[in-house]
Amino acid sequence: MAAMKPGERTLSSGPQSCPSTAADPTETRQPGAEMQETLVDMQCCEQEDPNLTERNGHRKIMDRNHQGPVFVPQGLTERVWNHPPAPQQTTTPTMPSCPVSAPYSFWSPGSVEMDEIMAAMVLTSLSCSPVVQSIPQSQNDPVPGPSSGGGDMECGGGELSDSGSSGCWSWDHGNLSPAPSPSNAEMDSSPDEGLHMELEDELHTATRSKSSFRGTYRCLWPSCGKVLTSSFGMKRHVRVLHLGSESEQSPREEDFYYTKISCVAPADPSPISPLPPAPVPASSPHVPWASCDSPPGPGPDSGLQIPSSSSSSSGSGISRPISGPESAPGQARPLSQSAPSSFWQIQTDHLYQACTPQRVTVSSRSPTPCCWTPPPLTVSNQHSHHNTQVVTGRCRSVSVGEQWLQQNSATNRLITMSAASPSRSHCSFRKGRAEAKKCRKVYGVERKDQWCTACRWKKACQRFPD
DNA sequence: AATGCCGGGGG
DNA sequence: CCCCCGGCATT
Incomplete structure (x- = not known):
């Protein structure tokens, strides 16, 4: 082991980072470009705020957390x-x-x-x-x-x-x-x-x-x-x-x-133009909302979760979670949709250290509810010493993870998933070890270099969170 | 025994 | 902060 390490490390960094974090987002956009784009949009395109927000949010988020992306452009614009x-x-x-x-x-x-x-x-x-x-x-x-x-x-x-x-x-x-x-x-x-x-x-x-x-x-x-x-x-x-x-x-x-x-944004008479409404809400409200609402909204309200029935609408669980929580907050709807999604992603990156799953309850909204709803609770018992938060967070069922993994690009999917349900982002409930796929299992000890860093450090697996 | 990971420690 | 590892719980 020891001898290997140095060599491995170098190698490891590449593969590791790719799947877990960088996979898609590796490409970051330059700030300048983005700003300009935004400006252009502002000028030419009238509304679209939602879209804009969403997009920016997604990309940016990966690199930096926050909704920064969204703000930045606007702020800049204003400043201009x-x-x-x-x-x-x-x-x-x-x-x-x-x-x-x-x-x-x-x-x-x-x-x-x-x-x-x-x-x-x-x-x-x-x-x-x-x-x-x-x-x-x-x-x-x-x-x-x-x-x-x-x-x-x-x-x-x-x-x-x-x-x-x-x-x-x-x-x-x-x-x-x-x-x-x-x-x-x-x-x-x-x-x-x-x-x-x-x-x-x-x-x-x-x-x-x-x-x-x-x-x-x-x-x-x-x-x-x-x-x-x-x-x-x-x-x-x-x-x-x-x-x-x-x-x-x-x-x-x-x-x-x-x-x-003035009758500003809200009342906005339709006749004048379609544009007006969008800008107003977008500029002032959405930013704050996004930041505040998205995370807390879903987490706390957990009780609401979406009934399992929804499965038909969209294949991936991701979509569902978003919609579900959204409904709760009345205003946020538009925003919430865009904002939340971005949020999840942010979290993903930091699964290992940073993430502190905010809420326990989230579990309910997992895409494959049937199996795991109960399990989390039971599982929790396993760890006697864990921190409360961790325990709760972990509740996620292995089955879900597996399914996704199996389906395909594990990394991306997983990330999204984990992110998707903010609450459980990475919970510590270890399902059965048997089922859980961790780096060690997947790659084997021999290929330790391919493990995620967390695994290498004997920490909770980052790449394949339960 | 193998695995997963917490808690702690060293650089 | 990054990196390890002891040690425990679980399988």
């Missing part, structure tokens, strides 16, 4: 549009890497006068730039010159935000349906930075008004409660009726005098 404005205030058009800038330049008027005014304007109104720009372009009547000029200037800054989140969509879709979500998200996250500044606030308001379009706008002027559906109209209203001549000065003035009454 958040940051730009800030930096721009100081510097003008640096940030924008946006390709879009080019197009804008075309429509900018060449008037020199404007430039001067604009220069001043820009500094002050930079914060608003994205907002202002978007609207004006469409048709700001009152001050065409400035607006256009401002637009031009701002393009640098605004572009990012536009391209990133609202801008593109607003134009294309007519409704900013998608925009709202990002904007909201932005609102939440960004505040830290610019809370102090009035400008910031304005920006927010403005952004909202533009971005979260479907809302209505109410005039805040003392005795005027006028409600309009478009921010633009509202601005105009304020300017004309309340501000009067001053209007020309600063477009954003109007922002102070009206507020947006």
Whole structure:
């Protein structure tokens, strides 16, 4: 043995890792790429959040635990549009890497006068730039010159935000349906930075008004409660009726005098666009939910488990477990499905050391319920000294494991399985030794190098958890 | 005796 | 943290 070790070790690492952990996930994606992808998705694709989440979750999870994947993209996205404005205030058009800038330049008027005014304007109104720009372009009547000029200037800054989140969509879709979500998200996250500044606030308001379009706008002027559906109209209203001549000065003035009454994501009227609903829920809720709900949900509620009957629906047990637990939490449904799955997988990797099966009860949901439901309990007796948790976790029946193993790619399947039922992830109930297939049995002592590390260390088998 | 793995120890 | 191994329970 001893002599062999060194050699074996080297060899072992390869095979071992492959089956247990790396098998599929070995390929990891680069963070950068992913981020970009996400960005793209955000822009172009409207919803799909569920899918996205799921996918990211799966892959990422393998490498890193957490739902990180999901968050990351979003966070990034948010940042993208958040940051730009800030930096721009100081510097003008640096940030924008946006390709879009080019197009804008075309429509900018060449008037020199404007430039001067604009220069001043820009500094002050930079914060608003994205907002202002978007609207004006469409048709700001009152001050065409400035607006256009401002637009031009701002393009640098605004572009990012536009391209990133609202801008593109607003134009294309007519409704900013998608925009709202990002904007909201932005609102939440960004505040830290610019809370102090009035400008910031304005920006927010403005952004909202533009971005979260479907809302209505109410005039805040003392005795005027006028409600309009478009921010633009509202601005105009304020300017004309309340501000009067001053209007020309600063477009954003109007922002102070009206507020947006938005019906954001939840209510989402269908007509506007299919997209809207997705983004909202996705951005804010799903992340937290996923993290919290998925694991705890299934575990604790164990009692619910799915009746054995479900077998027909899908061959693998995996699917079932997911669905079962999900049902319990009302809200989580969509999320839960995606999130949980990812979760399981995470756990798998660490079966050996890290995993602490959270719950005992889980057992109920195992795909092949018939045999093992009872067994776990009985089995538990075997170990006198085990830790409670461990014992409970272990409850899993050998039969299940075997079946899977037999079927085929043991490693992957197993992993998934174990992961699938978080609760029992790897329980310690050893079924009959006879039935249990462990590395030693499978590979034999001679091929110890092929054992999973746990087995080599005389620990609970990682590769073939009961 | 073979196996599976906990608990503990060394580097 | 990685790696071993003594020792116990089980088969």
